[in-house]
Amino acid sequence: MTRNTVITAPFNWHASWRYGLMGLPLAFVALPLYVTLPNHYATAFGVPLATLGAVLLAARLFDALIDPLLGRWSDRLFAQSLRAVLAWAALACVVLGAGFALLFFPPVHGRGALVLWATACLVITYAAYSALSILHQSWGARLGGDEVQRSRVVAWREGLGLLGVVLASIAPLALGLPATAALFLIALGAGWAAWRVARQPPVGAASAAEAGFSVGQPASVWLPFTRPAFRALLAVFVVNGIASAVPATLILFFVQDRLQAPAGMEAMFLGSYFVCAALALPVWLRVVPRLGLARTWLVGMVLSMAVFVFATQLGAGDTLHFVAVCVLSGVALGTDLALPGALLAGTIAAAGDRGRTEGAYFGWWNFATKLNLALAAGVALPLLGLWGYTPGTRDPAALQVLTIAYCLLPCALKAVAAALLYFLVIRKTP
Template identity: 65%
Template structure:
């Protein structure tokens, strides 16, 4: 019997387990949204060079995730306390790497590129080790669709609070205060995790399975879900990488409005999660995710009509796309937990699955930065551009490309998952 079956996953358990999601999401926004814009404007790093740095660092980050997943499984087999100890080391690496990344001790162009590459890899290593173990812990608590979605919703809902804080504090208080706040919430998140409900020990995997990093790919349900997740993830990663450029150059909004746009996006996502959980209760995880994709497509289609000065319209775009984001955050992870249960590997191989899951997330982000930024430069866009050709290129990259990718993801979700529920349900 899983812990969740014995004790309903209520507020106390939700806060204890989910609070670490707040600092992990808090740090993710500066790393994936603010960093490209920060290095381009503050340090003058060219977009093509910056894209190459981000691509290389994120590919490194993606490649280590499956290895970290297997390490996590071995630590879980030893004891939850071993996992928490590794989490403390990972949190320290994350904090140090983040501070060095945003406050470089060098200033020449070549040295800045080298420094950014090294500190990004350090930061990503700590972030990934912590994330994989934390996600695996939640999946090991098990339960039915509603229970699994509640566990993920606590983690992602508190994470969205972290993202809202991260969208406001850099502009309102500056990066030094943002960094100090991150240190505090990271320490609190780890301490709360030490008091979270612990998964019950499970029997070991069959001979040979425990050492195979490729174990998840032996199951068709995982392969199908991963295809959908990657297509949808790239669709979300491209506008996340480009949003500040869109706000500054296409919308031509003052910098002081950036917290409003980002805050409305993530706040709407956080507030939408209880709504999506109610939808899951009525129609199930996969159909609810499909509805969210449809909303995102409609919203980004409308965003193609938003021009300079239309800040109110863009706030609405941010809010609607944030509501759609709620499904991306709360539902795929719950579907993955169902795949693990359906494969009979609960409590034994979550790290392997979430290692590859996070590999997909990082690969999406790497492709978004490594392809979108150099292509924009190729078509004549640079930060501060105002000519029609450059802004049209930005519009296509920010709005049209995500819509096409979301359509592909929605088609795959319907034909690969919804039409084959036995592959993803225990």
């Protein structure tokens, strides 16, 4: 069998986990970089929080801005061969693993040198992470198939990614940073090895003939925005993403001040949220054949809104009720994880761009994901301060503001996203 052979056998669980396993280290690395690293540099090396914030903001902005360019680069690699894709993916794994280790175990001393070292390593590590993510997502989208197969591909990637998040939340505390770095390197190697023998999408002449274009035809990085269906889906994705990112940004404030939960309860809340999201994925995959991808996603949005409306009634001591909120919102999260990416793969295929420009699409998709996180923090936190909330307060009016921001603001945004999904996507689908 040649490397460019198109495999048409059913996409079973063996093929699914081999492709999806890379999702585990990609999700694993994100939590230490975003959560553990700032605390590590502040406590272990004495770097000021303001300096850390500036470094992280600059690196993340750079990371978001290069995603569309990395997407176009990904398309050029796929136009060459799968061998080129896997070779560059291996290099990205090496750079990502080395960058992670060098960030947490810097060989330099002195505050100024540490800040410069962290900045350079973050830029390189983020770039490797983004390149590897786009190559992996593009590979999955090029596998094609009907709605059920596309949702299964994304569900395995995101489900194993959730396992990576859970492991990353436990490993630094249970094993320490050196063991966490070693575990991450092992996961990266295993992910690449499994990907290497995963089901292969058509490339080169085969995919070009299928999509109706010449192999050497260049694709503009702006091409996805010429497709009305992509613009509509991206609008839903951005609004829904902000709605999901707002409570993620504010959950610790809500738990500590509104619920006044005992110390250490955060782990149980977050654990139940992510575990239930993973367990819900097979259930949602069974719903897709009956309702379709878009309508199933809409059901998940409605469930999420209902859960957060219920959360507005919680107050001090309602920790068990909040566990129920975390469980049900985790179930709803399953649709956010598995279905938008599958819808995007279908949008690419329907536009006739499959096999040529998946990288460009996922470059903008990842840019939007990072923009969602930035907008959530940039909107929710200033609004809280403007409306009179300060961390640690017990003032009833301030806590009501926190409840509105944590519960009702996401509901309003989810309602807008649901309306956009219905009118721009569902009603436009034959």
